[in-house]
Amino acid sequence: MTASILLAHPYPKSFNHAIFHTVQKTCEKNGVHVYAHDLYEEQFNPVLTRQELGSDRSNDPLVNQYAKELVESDILVFIHPNWWGQPPAILKGYIDRVIRPPHAYDFPDNDSGGGLPIEKLKGKLGVVYNTSNTDEERENTYFCDPLDKIWGKCVFGFLGINRYHRKMFRIIADSSENERKAWLQEVEAEMTDITRK
Ligand SMILES: Cc1cc2nc3c(=O)[nH]c(=O)nc-3n(C[C@H](O)[C@H](O)[C@H](O)COP(=O)(O)O)c2cc1C
Known part of the structure; x- marks a missing residue:
């Protein structure tokens, strides 16, 4: 089993880094082959280039490496804070530049992109860990939990990935050390469960 773990x-x-390390350690402990990337640390450039938009290839070695790992992985884990109801720009850029045709999805020859995609990442499991400072009721009723739609429908749904698990830890700003410890134990238990299936 192989996992790509992306941190933004x-x-x-x-606390996002603590989640990242817990996911990585738990996967490794359970014999999962891991590709783990801290996008800021690796100075990933999130801007989709003009060259890439007009082509099936990128000239950026990091994009090509992440893309190869994405295709190889059985589990795709994304860890990020809620920033304006969205992933941070660096992770949005990963989605734009790495989750691309022809390896992640494509369109039939007679379709210029207006139809339904050919899903190339079917069968993988998507996992998302988020953090935020909004209580659950306000997130769900006022904001309508945009991150659930972004990941569940716009990204994983579009790619044919219908096994999807997401958890939001909140409220980080008011959390105690004990609470954060317990949350990391939850992450460890969940990832153990996922990687033993
Ligand atoms: C640019 C920016 C935008 C943010 N937008 C939101 C938001 O829309 N909703 C929310 O609940 N928290 C928002 N936050 C707070 C972060 O989600 C919070 O600081 C983070 O989840 C805490 O996790 P950490 O301890 O790992 O940094 C925002 C923070 C920043 C810096």
């Missing part, structure tokens, strides 16, 4: 948070002491 700039601060090494963040």
Whole structure:
């Protein structure tokens, strides 16, 4: 079993980093082959280039490496804070540049892109860990949990990935050390369960 684990948070002491390390450690402990990337640390450039838009190839070695790993992985784990109801720009750029035709999805020869995609990543499992500072009721009723739609429908749904698990940890700003410890134990238990299936 292989997992790609992608982290989008700039601060090494963040709770997002703690989740990232827990996911990575748990996967490795359970014999999963891991590709783990801290997008800020690796200085990933999130901007889809003009060259890439007009082509099936990228000249950026990081894009090509992430794309190869994406296709090889059985489990795709994304870890990021809720920023304006969206992933941070660096991860949005990963989606734009790495989750691309022809390896992630494509369109039939007679379709210029207006129809339904050919799903190339079917059968994989998508996992998302988020953090935020909004309580659950306000997130669900006022904001309508945009991250659930982005990941569940716009990204994984579009790619034919229908096994999808997401968890939001909240409220980080008011959380105690004990609470954060317990949350990391939850991550460890979930990832153990996922990787033993
Ligand atoms: C640019 C930016 C936008 C944010 N937007 C939201 C938001 O829309 N909803 C929310 O609940 N928190 C928002 N936050 C707060 C972050 O989600 C919060 O700081 C983070 O989840 C805490 O995790 P950490 O300890 O790993 O940094 C935002 C923070 C930043 C810096």
